[in-house]
Amino acid sequence: xxxxxxxxxxxxxxxxxxxxxxxxxxxxxxxxxxxxxxxxxxxxxxxxxxxxxxxxx
Amino acid sequence: xxxxxxxxxxxxxxxxxxxxxxxxxxxxxxxxxxxxxxxxxxxxxxxxxxxxxxxxxxxxxxxxxxxxxxxxxxxxxxxxxxxxxxxxxxxxxxxxxxxxxxxxxxxxxxxxxxxxxxxxxxxxxxxxxxxxxxxxxxxxxxxxxxxxxxxxxxxxxxxxxxxxxxxxxxxxxxxxxxxxxxxxxxxxxxxxxxxxxxxxxxxxxxxxxxxxxxxxxxxxxxxxxxxxxxxxxxxxxxxxxxxxxxxxxxxxxxxxxxxxxxxxxxxxxxxxxxxxxxxxxxxxxxxxxxxxxxxxxxxxxxxxxxxxxxxxxxxxxxxxxxxxxxxxxxxxxxxxxxxxxxxxxxxxxxxxxxxxxxxxxxxxxxxxxxxxxxxxxxxxxxxxxxxxxxxxxxxxxxxxxxxxxxxxxxxxxxxxxxxxxxxxxxxxxxxxxxxxxxxxxxxxxxxxxxxxxxxxxxxxxxxxxxxxxxxxxxxxxxxxxxxxxxxxxxxxxxxxxxxxx
Numbered sequence: 101x102x103x104x105x106x107x108x109x110x111x112x113x114x115x116x117x118x119x120x121x122x123x124x125x126x127x128x129x130x131x132x133x134x135x136x137x138x139x140x141x142x143x144x145x146x147x148x149x150x151x152x153x154x155x156x157x
Numbered sequence: 158x159x160x161x162x163x164x165x166x167x168x169x170x171x172x173x174x175x176x177x178x179x180x181x182x183x184x185x186x187x188x189x190x191x192x193x194x195x196x197x198x199x200x201x202x203x204x205x206x207x208x209x210x211x212x213x214x215x216x217x218x219x220x221x222x223x224x225x226x227x228x229x230x231x232x233x234x235x236x237x238x239x240x241x242x243x244x245x246x247x248x249x250x251x252x253x254x255x256x257x258x259x260x261x262x263x264x265x266x267x268x269x270x271x272x273x274x275x276x277x278x279x280x281x282x283x284x285x286x287x288x289x290x291x292x293x294x295x296x297x298x299x300x301x302x303x304x305x306x307x308x309x310x311x312x313x314x315x316x317x318x319x320x321x322x323x324x325x326x327x328x329x330x331x332x333x334x335x336x337x338x339x340x341x342x343x344x345x346x347x348x349x350x351x352x353x354x355x356x357x358x359x360x361x362x363x364x365x366x367x368x369x370x371x372x373x374x375x376x377x378x379x380x381x382x383x384x385x386x387x388x389x390x391x392x393x394x395x396x397x398x399x400x401x402x403x404x405x406x407x408x409x410x411x412x413x414x415x416x417x418x419x420x421x422x423x424x425x426x427x428x429x430x431x432x433x434x435x436x437x438x439x440x441x442x443x444x445x446x447x448x449x450x451x452x453x454x455x456x457x458x459x460x461x462x463x464x465x466x467x468x469x470x471x472x473x474x475x476x477x478x479x480x481x482x483x484x485x486x487x488x489x490x491x492x493x494x495x496x497x498x499x500x501x502x503x504x505x506x507x508x509x510x511x512x513x514x515x516x517x518x519x520x521x522x523x524x525x526x527x528x529x530x531x532x533x534x535x536x537x538x539x540x541x542x543x544x545x546x547x548x549x550x551x552x553x554x555x556x557x558x559x560x561x562x563x564x565x566x567x568x569x570x571x572x573x574x575x576x577x578x579x580x581x582x583x584x585x586x587x588x589x590x591x592x593x594x595x596x597x598x599x600x601x602x603x604x605x606x607x608x609x610x611x612x613x614x615x616x617x618x619x620x621x622x623x624x625x626x627x628x629x630x631x632x633x634x635x636x637x638x639x640x641x642x643x644x645x646x647x648x649x650x651x652x653x654x655x656x657x658x
Contacts, residue, residue, distance in 0.1 A: 126372050133240045134447045140244040141440040
């Protein structure tokens with residue numbers, strides 16, 4: 101279920117199609133999506149750790 | 158246009174080193190080189206690190222690195238869909254590909270279509286999937302060469318002849334080591350390619366924004382430049398394109414892992430865990446990808462003017478104008494080796510599909526001589542791509558590649574959903590696939606080969622592959638219900654639940 105978060109986060113375009121707030125001069129639209137790369141990776145990592153004990157993977 | 162001799166020297170040294178490395182791969186690893194599993198999947202023995210380099214090396218292609226910034230350079234924010242696309246692709250990768258890896262190991266599959274044959278017992282469906290994958294991969298291989306050509310032409314003082322013959326030589330070298338070493342060749346070269354790529358991008362991020370007066374200035378200058386384009390671009394996706402942006406990202410994400418090069422690299426991993434870990438660590442490449450995409454804006458801010466047909470030169474020109482000579486050489490070597498790795502893996506993947514799913518008979522045993530066929534086919538795929546690039550205009554190859562992506566989405570119900578459920582009737586899936594392919598092709602032709610289509614004339618603008626997929630699924634579901642009601646045969650499933658665990 102954790103894996104659904106990035107799906108919502110990256111596909112809800114109207115939410116992030118904006119210029120402000122900027123980060124280092126980069127508009128929100130751009131850095132928001134870059135942040136999701138990292139969050140997506142962390143969430144997959146979390147799921148991997150949480151499920152490790154449940155199976156023989 | 159070869160302004161800097163040091164750039165050429167560095168480039169030539171790196172390229173020579175890479176070629177030697179490719180051939181050296183023949184000494185790497187043991188095992189019987191005559192089996193397709195050894196040649197085409199490196200004996201399924203790659204650990205986390207090798208897989209990371211190989212997957213990174215072939216998913217993030219030179220074409221991506223040239224075309225993506227060019228997309229932002231030309232059209233603005235819409236091109237950034239590649240970023241959510243790769244974020245979502247790893248979710249699919251983590252969930253679906255790990256499952257596929259397990260069943261592939263248990264049943265000895267080399268391609269995605271091997272699974273289809275076993276799962277549905279339907280030869281037509283197997284061939285349909287195999288041909289879709291090959292048709293999508295071929296223009297992709299061809300486009301790798303376009304990226305290479307852009308660089309080589311820079312060195313050849315803009316001469317098409319010099320650029321063309323250099324391309325031919327580079328390609329012959331790749332073909333030779335791929336033929337001899339199989340997947341180990343590109344895997345070893347991927348280490349170099351990825352390292353060069355990281356060096357280039359880190360340098361670009363450190364040097365370029367500083368030279369251009371910071372990100373704030375770059376974005377405002379790019380915004381001004383984009384507004385002057387015909388048709389005008391913008392720094393934000395306009396509201397009528399929200400749906401298109403989302404469906405492009407989701408649609409592309411759902412197809413990435415089904416391409417022959419992804420499957421080939423994924424199956425060469427030695428355990429399920431290797432793939433799962435890579436889903437966590439591969440996104441590092443996506444950050445690089447996002448930075449590179451923004452280089453398209455840097456090119457705008459740097460005042461590089463190119464007409465709409467030559468936007469692919471945006472990044473090579475930007476690097477050449479702002480990097481010291483030797484670093485330009487490194488960057489160009491990164492682009493060229495970045496083309497060679499995916500081209501080789503795509504050719505291997507396509508050859509595997511052709512040899513074991515299109516040509517081979519419907520048997521359980523792997524036919525003798527299969528590896529030999531695959532090796533020859535691999536050369537054939539590379540040769541076909543070279544011919545395609547030298548004879549067909551580039552925009553045509555781009556259109557074809559785009560359409561290939563939309564076609565790939567039409568095998569999603571058969572392949573990805575098929576890993577979880579055998580509810581669908583094989584005949585219904587085949588009909589759905591045919592409708593999906595026909596619909597996406599028709600939409601692409603009607604819109605003049607754009608990735609997006611306005612449904613109902615002025616209605617909702619969305620990704621053509623996504624629309625095709627919705628139709629495909631509706632047909633497959635409807636026909637399955639109908640065929641179940643009439644009690645028609647459901648086909649044979651040779652896999653058992655234990656194969657998936």
